[in-house]
Amino acid sequence: MLSLKDLSYLVSLNELRHFGKAAAACHVSQPTLSGQLKKLEHQLGVQLIERGSNRVILTHVGLEIAQRAKAMVLQAHEVEELARTSNTPLTGRLKLAVIPSLAPYLMAKTGARVGALLPELKIELHELETAELLRQLRNGDIDVGILVLPQAQAGLRSLSLWREQLWLGVGREHEWAHRTQVTRTQLLSDKMGAELILLQEGHCLADQAQQLCQLKSQSQAFRGASLETLRYMVSAGNGATLVPQLSMEAWISHGEDRIVYIPITEPKQAREIGFLARTGSAYWPCVEALHEVMTSVLPSVSTGTQTVPLVI
Amino acid sequence: MLSLKDLSYLVSLNELRHFGKAAAACHVSQPTLSGQLKKLEHQLGVQLIERGSNRVILTHVGLEIAQRAKAMVLQAHEVEELARTSNTPLTGRLKLAVIPSLAPYLMAKTGARVGALLPELKIELHELETAELLRQLRNGDIDVGILVLPQAQAGLRSLSLWREQLWLGVGREHEWAHRTQVTRTQLLSDKMGAELILLQEGHCLADQAQQLCQLKSQSQAFRGASLETLRYMVSAGNGATLVPQLSMEAWISHGEDRIVYIPITEPKQAREIGFLARTGSAYWPCVEALHEVMTSVLPSVSTGTQTVPLVI
DNA sequence: AATTTCTAATAGGTAATTCCAATCACATGT
């Protein structure tokens, strides 16, 4: 019978392409890994590895089997996690990834409450853009993601958290600063098109804004690496930007900046935020617990139907 | 590290609920299985099995893990098959299931050609109704099914084979025997509703006919266990029935019966036949090979746009 | 051309695991 351990050696070798490093990653000696892989090849009756001098190449079958083996090893870990959490639910080390336009504000707002209500859950926080988040989620490098839904992905399961409204942020001296609302048509005007500054490509917020305003990527002179960068730009009177509700609230409560937030209407702009995890993840109960804790903290944004512009 | 072998012991125990029988099924002694399961419980730190006197019950976690283990064991078998077939493609033992209203006629028509072109492929033929076929396919008891599509099922992959037209079969003395076509409206008439005899429940052909004619199941006095039964009924002048093209051709070529086949139009009635296998099945190349062989034999029905009634 | 350096494969020995046969302990039903 095939052994999971041997399969995990193959997975490791496929990822590192080096017997010694793969062995170290598996916490065995290099001869052990070498021998066990040879045994595996003999068991299966197929050559899995082309042992070229100074480079390791997997055969076609070897690659195919390594991919399946990877899935099996992941499932084995899930079984182990399942067993562990069945004894002590809501504990353990949860690898959580959050998109950058959300992470600092979400954590600032909910971190304390989560820590208080789920003291045994150690959250290992990663900040990843959507595409990389999805990749690592499928790869098993992270367990749960918080990002913009919907993300219809086979093998993944989502749980909606809240709808977050988008605001237009302009400097206090800006000519629009006294408007009580902005429509999409107004946003599409040439003037605003040149003024709008967005996040760099890859950020889903940038994609959404670009789609909303029908901008071509070339038309953007400057693109910020983070929302905080955009905040300083706008605050200094340079241009305007789209601001999600949660970061807006954070900025307002910290005061000090010189930004006016104007609601965007016709249509109202929002983004759906939620959890995403592998179907069958042992951490799903944790996701549900987090959902409960977070929604108890977030209803102030969840209602999110304010139409009066907030000015500092 | 978890061992696939131990997990397979748990799977076996879950299915047989008996240490001795499970051990026999795994080809090990009962003490071995007992001990290894105890080891597994210790590894996972959870009780998986309630050892009541005279009965074996899995705990909640035990059941959950047994299900996942089952999936992993299946994947292991697929890896083994993949390795084997990569050496010698289109060989091995293919467990193929075909729905009963298709099996005898399809095999009679294509069996010889398949045997000639794929001599190394040993086909183990099962005859199963749709629901049971899907269950066994997911369970790994069979590898490939031939049935009516579409069957949108997660984890399963399909390949269309041909569209099979449905005909109305009536006795030679029947008052409709000289019609050149029948419309759906005519089929819905009270008279025909009482005369139509269908297969027993569970057969997808019966479902389709029932839906076509908007019949309530109570309105059916007699239901046949197989198409052959229906053939004798209709041939003897008792009622009428729906006949798929393939069986009709078989019956015509064998002559002897006293049935007239009338095409159903407005709308033309047909059913889509195709293969279904687990995504990632090692036998998919076999499916494609079978597809090629069968379509080379079946184009005569595949064109299937005859509108002239065939009479013996 | 010789040497160094990196690679993976091999050899030999040890500890752990897996397994079986025989037996035990404990029920249930006769």
Place this chain on the structure above:
DNA sequence: ACATGTGATTGGAATTACCTATTAGAAATT
């Protein structure tokens, strides 16, 4: 009380996985 059927236990044999140390081969360097 007894037979029957259950899973658990024991002791020992065979196998397996693993390590350290070494070897062999191929590239890069001198």
